[in-house]
Amino acid sequence: MGSLLTFTTFSAEVECADSEFAVFDTPGAQTCANYLAEYLHGEGSRTNLVNPDATSGCKVCQYRNGADYLYALNLKDYYFGWRDAAIVVLFALSSYGCVYLLMKLRTKASKKAE
Numbered sequence: 207m208g209s210l211l212t213f214t215t216f217s218a219e220v221e222c223a224d225s226e227f228a229v230f231d232t233p234g235a236q237t238c239a240n241y242l243a244e245y246l247h248g249e250g251s252r253t254n255l256v257n258p259d260a261t262s263g264c265k266v267c268q269y270r271n272g273a274d275y276l277y278a279l280n281l282k283d284y285y286f287g288w289r290d291a292a293i294v295v296l297f298a299l300s301s302y303g304c305v306y307l308l309m310k311l312r313t314k315a316s317k318k319a320e
Contacts, residue, residue: 209294211276212287218272220254227256227265238264252277 232241239246239258246255252274254267269275273284281287 208279208281208290209287211279212281212284212290215272215276216284216287220267220269220271220275222254222256222267222269227267229266230264231262232264235261237261242266 238260254270256265
């Protein structure tokens with residue numbers, strides 16, 4: 207699933223609907239960017255502040271792009287998609303290899319029809 211999600215979602219832009227924004231007013235006459243500066247450089251570094259110069263009605267979206275969403279799913283970089291795709295290929299090849307090996311290891315007694 208990680209490879210499917212990474213290759214289709216990683217570079218997609220996120221456009222939040224009005225119902226998905228966190229909307230709030232800042233205390234005093236601070237701008238949204240000033241009020242959230244510490245948050246946006248720390249824990250909220252993957253969020254999108256839509257109106258940084260506003261002093262009321264600050265709108266924050268949870269994600270900026272698909273990479274931010276995938277980060278929440280523990281797919282932290284684009285190469286995770288290639289890693290997961292390689293795991294799928296190795297699983298498929300090893301499964302076919304095991305079937306082939308087990309077919310070769312059958313004895314003549316087990317091949318007879320009754």
